[in-house]
Amino acid sequence: MATAATGSVAHVANASGATMPSGAELIARARAMVPVLRDRESAAIAARQVPAQTIRDFIDAGFFKVLQPKRYGGYEMSPAVYCEIARTLAEGCMSSAWVYGVVAVHNWQLALFDPQAAEDVWGDDGEVLISSSYMPMGKVTKAEGGYRISGRWAFSSGSEHCDWVLLGANMVAEEGGAPEPFNFLIPRSDYQIIDTWHTMGLCATGSNDIVVDDAFVPAHRVMREKDMFNIDVPGKHANPGALYRIPFAQIFNRTVSTTSLGSLRRALETFVQATREKRATYTGARLAADTTIQEAVAEVKVILNDMELRLKSDLAELDARAEANDWPIERRAELGHHTTSMVNNCVKAIDLLMLFSGGKAIYLGNQIQRAFLDIHCARAHVANNPYPYARNVGAMAFGYENDCMDL
Structure with a gap:
């Protein structure tokens, strides 16, 4: 690092x-x-x-x-x-x-x-925490000094531990045009948390639903996502440091991809340790001597090592580009594709480990199974779907215009 x-x-x-x-x-x-x-x-x-x-x-x-x-x-x-x-x-x-x-x-x-x-x-308290759900599910109307918002949003991870929430909604900008995404910052007194989180993986994230019924949001607590894409945000003068000159998606999308690397690393270590002395039930042969399993471990190692090195390199590049304020759209697209493809590669790797973990891996509490379920659930996040990002990178290579605002 x-x-x-x-x-x-x-x-x-x-x-x-x-x-x-x-x-x-x-x-x-x-x-x-x-x-x-x-x-x-x-x-x-x-x-x-x-x-x-x-x-x-x-x-x-x-x-x-x-x-x-x-x-x-x-x-x-x-x-x-x-x-x-x-x-x-x-x-x-x-x-x-x-x-x-x-x-x-x-x-x-x-x-x-x-x-x-x-x-x-x-x-009053710098330790106050904020959750989110950026899904554009809100219904917004203009009001004096701000907006009124209602709606129901899913997937607000850690919301039980937070006193504020960031919520998404589409609305028409001041200059007109088609509706576009905005973020609304709302205090705990103006929303309810609905317990819906019964899932196969990422079970402890408490990513419950948020319900808002006609809450007023002052204009200073509303931000246009396009401004974050353009790195031209309301807070740029109060917070001029390079850290806050990074495009939103280049930070946030790594939020939901990086943890799969840690889970995969643990799963690989668990698999190697468990398989080292394990023997086949019917033949008594050491599974560690099985060349297919050896090749699977090698494949997982190279996937994991490649992704860890890429993450390190990309993060160093984000720092350098933020200092120089140098964000060519073609490179932003490539960096975006790097992070959105990360969990997809983790899925391929954990699937190999699960495949060779045997019958005991289907029992609840098995660590390989737990990583398998967690990583697959992470892959379900919209920001971990690599295909739109890959298509955009490929299209731009052929001279097409960027068509993704999540970069």
Whole structure:
């Protein structure tokens, strides 16, 4: 990982005067938390929620501050630190890591809003957390000083632990034209959480439904997604750092892809350890001597190593491009395809491990099966569908215009 992201100096102060840990120290804290998350994983799955104590541990470790503006006590660190924390936590519990990643990224996005929005959320408490569901399910009407919104949204991961939510809705912009996506920031007093999360994987993410009934949202808590695509956001003057000059999708889409790498890494280690001395039931032959299984392990290793190296390289490139404010659309499309294809490759790898894990892998609680289900559920996220992104990259190579706003 880049030195700038994980340097060992730990005596830098943020705007509040508090001493900031280094990226390396934060990643070490995540590594130390892996066995704790493994101990809590089964209970979290049964509860269909990450434990409140785990969220408290993440807060105390400073994980949610990584992308948060310094003016509210955050660290404003490289996305490389954030992604490495999420990847590492997923070696303990992918659901817990998923909730961390999704919730923590909102501390970055809030810096893109009108500065008053951050003051509304963090003015009294910089530890307040935000969940989201960007699905454009809201019905919006114009009102004096803002908008009124109603609707029901699914998949709000970690919502039980948050006091605000970011919700999506389509509406016509001030200058007219076709309806387009906007994000609306809403406090807990204006929405309900409906318990719907009964799933085959990512069971502990508590990604329940959000219901809003005619809530008023002031204009400063509304942001146009097109502005995030163009890197021309209301918060650019209050938060001028390079971290906040990265296109939204280049950060958010890695939020929902990176944790699959950690889960796959754990599954591979579990598989190798379990298979090392395992013998075939009928012949007694060592399974570790089976060349087909050996080739499967080698294939998973190369997939995993390639993706980890690509992630490291891409994150370093995001940092460099943000500093230079250099975002050619062709490269944005390629970088977008890199991250959206990541979970698809993890699916191929975990399928190989599941295929050779034998009959015992079908029992609940089996770690290979758990990773298999979690990674397949991650693949179901719209941002982890690589095909539209691949088609766009290929079309642009032939001279067609970009047609994707999620880059």
